[in-house]
Each structure stands twice: as structure tokens, then as C-alpha cells.
Amino acid sequence: MNWLSDNVNQLALLGAAAILILTIGVAAKYFKQIKEGKSEGELKEENWDGIGEYKNNSPIGWSLAFIGTIIWGIWYWLVGYPLDAYSQIGEYNEEVKAYQAKFESKWANPTKEDLLGMGEGVFLVQCSPCHGIDGTGIEGKAQDLTRRLLKEEVLDVINRGSAALGNPNGQLGYPMGMMPPGLLSGADAEAVAEYVANGFKGNDKGAELFQSACASCHGPDGRGMNGMAPNLREYDDKIISAVLEHGKRGIIGTMPSFKGRLTPVQVKAVATYIRSLSEGA
Amino acid sequence: MFGWLERNPFFFAVGVFVVIAFAGLIEIVPDFAQQSRPVVTAKPYSLLELAGRQVYIKDSCNACHSQLIRPFKSETDRYGMYSLNGEYAYDRPFLWGSKRTGPDLHRVGNYRTSDWHANHMWDPTSVVPGSIMPAYKHMFTNVTDLETAYAEALTVKKVFNVPYDKDMDGDGKVDVPLGSYEEAKKRAFEYALRVAEETKRQDLVDMVKAGKIPEIVALIAYLNRLK
Structure with a gap:
């Protein structure tokens, strides 16, 4: 395979040659200047151990760049950096905002x-x-x-009330509020617990007691009356x-x-x- | 004017330093002064938590777990709010870590409980199938070194003015009491008993009642404190 047929190689070779020729040319120019050049112009009065300085004005381009840099520096110190600095948290906030917008539009109506x-x-x-x-x-x-409630769990809530549930204030945030402890006790509590834990089946006594003691908040079917109290089913x-x-x-x-x-x-x-x-x- | 500077190299050097340092001064110092303050909710570690922190360091938890949540959505989704500088104000040293073989723990107290930690440290795969974390059963029998923890607390209180025994939030109550070793020890044991009961392991409760705090209890107190 002929490596010169690749145009990237050709360009690289051309570039290398150009750099080489330019380097040699520039070097030759300065060698010539060092050998033959003569200093011209007027010297300043000051000199340091015999080393003098010409009375040349600074080049205009250089002066403009220098002044421009000073002005930019003042702007950057006082305005540019303090008011427009990069912020990692700012970038994070934008990332989150963009993601949330995308997330919400994508899952507006999820199946x-x-x-x-x-x-x-x-x-x-x-x-x-x-x-x-x-x-x-x-x-x-x-x-x-994979299941809703166990008998012990229902009993525990009946005995201790809902203050034993939820956060330290006993709140789960239901409109019906807190369930007081000891609404039922003994065999009655057991019967209801069994009825609830069994998926609202069997135990006729439990079913009866549920309607009188629990249904006013949890609903006759135990489904919590559309979010008024916890759904027990x-x-x-x-x-x-x-x-x-x-x-x-x-x-x-x-x-x-x-x-x-x-x-x-x-x-x-x-x-x-x-x-x-x-x-x- | 500049001739004078050229004749006085020391003051020339000072001038050069000031000019070069200026950008650093305005970019770093004000931000540092603000960010390095403790955040409002930061509180020093209690004696038991500090002892747990020493267990954490001793068993090299930080070799696999970081304590630094970076401000990226993927991290804050999983671990919670990104970490702030001022949250580490009372960490000496901070335990940012550099390698996450396990998950970040900076806010683990928000989403794990004492009993979970006890189950997990006893046998990690019993709660996290496929976990490569080793079991730390020796922590359930090793006894916590409260004396060293107290020495650390007292040192940072005296030398670095860490606000133990002070009312930090202005509600008229001492926020993190330390006091004498006996007082601190008594509080640590009360705290340890609470944590041991939360783990629902009778052996831990019995040990605390017998006057020995297992390392795992101190470590859990520390982990629960990370929020």
C-alpha cells in the first residue's frame, strides 16, 4: 500500500515541509541580522552598567492590547467574575429542571x-x-x-391506636385524623382483627363489630371511604x-x-x- | 515611580505578589469564608456517635463507601440532597472517600434503620442479595472504646472550640452536651440502649445492660446520625 495515496498523509508531509522551510528562512534572516545589522536610533540618557535603551515608542498594537487588557481586567474583577461566575449548583439546578420537564411531558399520561x-x-x-x-x-x-394486614398488626393498631403508626406525631395525613387506642378490646378486638386479616371474610362476629366500631372511618367495605381513612383491603x-x-x-x-x-x-x-x-x- | 521599585527588589516582589494574588483573593477568600462555616443544622457528634465514627475509620468503611453526594441528578435521586461544605465542619478528618465499591453513605440515616443495619452488618446478603460486602460479625462482640472517643471530643472542644455544651440555636438549651466523662458516659449508655433495642437483638441489649457497648451499636448510632 502506498502511504502517499492517503490525502491526510500528503497534507501532513506538505505541512512539515512548509514548517521546515519557514524555520530555515526565519533563522537565516535573524542570523543575517545578527551578523550584519547595525543599531540605529537615539539612545536614552539612562544606562545600566553600560547597557543602554533606545528612545523608541512602544508599538501601537502592543499599547492598545496592553490598555485593553487593563480595562478588561477591571471589568472582570468588578463585574465579570462576581456577577457571571460559573456555578456548579447552578448547572445542577438547570440539569434537574430540564430533566423534570422532560420527565413530566414524557409520563403525562402513563399506561x-x-x-x-x-x-x-x-x-x-x-x-x-x-x-x-x-x-x-x-x-x-x-x-x-404481597399481602395487606396480619392479625397481629391489626390487633396492635387497635390496642395502641394510630399514634403508634405514622411519624412521631402519629400522623399519616388522613382527613379522619388519629385513631384512638382501645376502640375494642379482648375477644372483640381479636374477632375484628381476624376478620380484617382474613380479607373481610369469615368470622361473622368480627364483621358485625367492624360495622359498628370501624366502618364510620374506614367505610363499610374497609376501603377507607375514598381516602378519608386508610384502606384496609x-x-x-x-x-x-x-x-x-x-x-x-x-x-x-x-x-x-x-x-x-x-x-x-x-x-x-x-x-x-x-x-x-x-x-x- | 517605577524606578524606585526597580531599585528595591523586595518591594517590587511584594508588588508583584499583590497583583498576582488579587484574582485569587477575590475569587477564593470570600467564597471560602462563607462556604467553610458550619451549616445551620450541623452539630458536633455526641460521644457515642464519635465512638461509632472511630469504629467506621478503624474498620476502613471509607475504603469502599464515600460520604460525598455530588450535585448530579443521578446522585441526588439515589442518595438525597447534594452535600454542602459546611456539613463537614465537625468532621475531623472528613470521610469523603474516593472510591465507591459500595454506595454513598452521607445521608444513610435518612433511609435506613437500626435493625436494617444490624441485619446487614451481620450478614449483608440476607438483605441485599448479591452484595459483595463482607460481614462484620466481630463488631457485635468487640466493645466500644468510649475513653478514646471522649478524649477526641474534649480535645476538639478545647483546641478547636467545637461547640459542645453550648446553646447553638438560641433556644436556651444545650444542643450537644459533653460535660465530664462520667456524665458523657451515662448519656452514651442511655443512647446505646435505645439503639440496641431498635436493632431487636437481645444479645446487644444484654451487652449494653451489662455495661459494655458493642461496636456495632456505636456504629449504628453514627450511621443514623448521617442525614
Whole structure:
């Protein structure tokens, strides 16, 4: 292969030759000047140990550049840098803003498949370290999200009231407010707990007591009357977003608040994904 | 005017230094003076947390875990708000770390709990499948060195004026009490018992009650403090 057929090589060779010729030419010019040149012009009166200086004016181009640099320097010190400095946080804020705008327009009307996919991603990153990658709560270390409530959990809330849940103020942010402790006790509490934990089936006594003691807030069907109180049948969007916002304490332990870490669409997605876990089971 | 400078090389050098340093002065000093202040919420570590921090350093947690969330969307999504300079005001030394074999821990207290840490440090793969983090079972039996932690706290209080025993936010209460070693130790044990109970491990609770704080309890107190 002939390396000269490549035009980049040709250009490089041409450039090298030009540089070589120019270097030789310039060097020869100065050699000639050193050998033959004579100093001309008037000397200044000052001299330093015999070394004098010509009375030449500074070249105009150089003077303009010098003055221009001084003016630019003053501008940069006083205005340019202080008012227009680069900011890493500023760039971050713009990056986030641009991303959010894109995110919101892309997921303005997500389908259920979109939400499931997004929810699974968020769940694996944010939730799975405690709830396990399958959502079963790693052998009781966290809430098993493939089912709603256990009998012990219902009993615990009946006995201790909702002050034992939610953030340290006992709030999950439901309009119905706090549930007082001890609405039922003894065998009555057990019966209701069994009825609720069993998916609102069996235990007629529990069903009856539920209607008289619990239904006024949680609704006759236990679905929380459209977000007035927690839904006891399934993980609806409201309870997921309430727990994510306020955190939760319960018989198992404490879940920290995830306030501000997820966008509303992501919360909806996680709720959809968590519902899909119990539907599949 | 300039002839005088040429005859006095020392003052010429001073002048050159001032001119060159000027840009640095206006770009670095004002920003540094502001950024290096503790942020409003920064508080010194309590005795138990400081002891936990020493465990963190001793077991080289910082070799795999950073404590610096950079201002990028991908980081703040996962770890929370980016880190600020003033948050490290009471870290001596800071533990930014330079390698993330594991995740960043600067705000781990926001999204993990004491029992999770205990489970994880006992057997990491039991909660994080596929984790390459080694188990730290020796922390469940090693006893925390409160004396060294107290010595560190007292030193930074006296030498660097770290605001122990002071009302920092003006609500009339001491924010981070230190006091004498006995007082500090008593508070550390109360704190340790709370953390041990949160881990739901009876062996840890028993150890604290028997007058020995396991290293894991101090470390969890420190990790919970990272917010």
C-alpha cells in the first residue's frame, strides 16, 4: 500500500515541509541580522552598567492590547467574575429542571404497563433493601407487601391506636385524623382483627363489630371511604403516598420518610407495582 | 515611580505578589469564608456517635463507601440532597472517600434503620442479595472504646472550640452536651440502649445492660446520625 495515496498523509508531509522551510528562512534572516545589522536610533540618557535603551515608542498594537487588557481586567474583577461566575449548583439546578420537564411531558399520561415498569425500577432501588426484591419483607424484617394486614398488626393498631403508626406525631395525613387506642378490646378486638386479616371474610362476629366500631372511618367495605381513612383491603395510591411521605412505625419496626425523594408519578408507579405484587400472589 | 521599585527588589516582589494574588483573593477568600462555616443544622457528634465514627475509620468503611453526594441528578435521586461544605465542619478528618465499591453513605440515616443495619452488618446478603460486602460479625462482640472517643471530643472542644455544651440555636438549651466523662458516659449508655433495642437483638441489649457497648451499636448510632 502506498502511504502517499492517503490525502491526510500528503497534507501532513506538505505541512512539515512548509514548517521546515519557514524555520530555515526565519533563522537565516535573524542570523543575517545578527551578523550584519547595525543599531540605529537615539539612545536614552539612562544606562545600566553600560547597557543602554533606545528612545523608541512602544508599538501601537502592543499599547492598545496592553490598555485593553487593563480595562478588561477591571471589568472582570468588578463585574465579570462576581456577577457571571460559573456555578456548579447552578448547572445542577438547570440539569434537574430540564430533566423534570422532560420527565413530566414524557409520563403525562402513563399506561399501566409504564407505571409497572417504572414502579419496579423505583422499588428495586429504593424499597428492596428493606422489603426484599420480591417485596415479601425478608422473613419479617419489614412489611410483607404481597399481602395487606396480619392479625397481629391489626390487633396492635387497635390496642395502641394510630399514634403508634405514622411519624412521631402519629400522623399519616388522613382527613379522619388519629385513631384512638382501645376502640375494642379482648375477644372483640381479636374477632375484628381476624376478620380484617382474613380479607373481610369469615368470622361473622368480627364483621358485625367492624360495622359498628370501624366502618364510620374506614367505610363499610374497609376501603377507607375514598381516602378519608386508610384502606384496609389493599394498598391504594393514597396509603402508599401517605406512608412514603410520613414514614411509618408499626409492630415490625420503623420505616423512614421518603418525602421529596419521588415525584408524584413515581409514587403512583410504586403503588401500582406494589398492588401488582399482591394481585399476583 | 517605577524606578524606585526597580531599585528595591523586595518591594517590587511584594508588588508583584499583590497583583498576582488579587484574582485569587477575590475569587477564593470570600467564597471560602462563607462556604467553610458550619451549616445551620450541623452539630458536633455526641460521644457515642464519635465512638461509632472511630469504629467506621478503624474498620476502613471509607475504603469502599464515600460520604460525598455530588450535585448530579443521578446522585441526588439515589442518595438525597447534594452535600454542602459546611456539613463537614465537625468532621475531623472528613470521610469523603474516593472510591465507591459500595454506595454513598452521607445521608444513610435518612433511609435506613437500626435493625436494617444490624441485619446487614451481620450478614449483608440476607438483605441485599448479591452484595459483595463482607460481614462484620466481630463488631457485635468487640466493645466500644468510649475513653478514646471522649478524649477526641474534649480535645476538639478545647483546641478547636467545637461547640459542645453550648446553646447553638438560641433556644436556651444545650444542643450537644459533653460535660465530664462520667456524665458523657451515662448519656452514651442511655443512647446505646435505645439503639440496641431498635436493632431487636437481645444479645446487644444484654451487652449494653451489662455495661459494655458493642461496636456495632456505636456504629449504628453514627450511621443514623448521617442525614
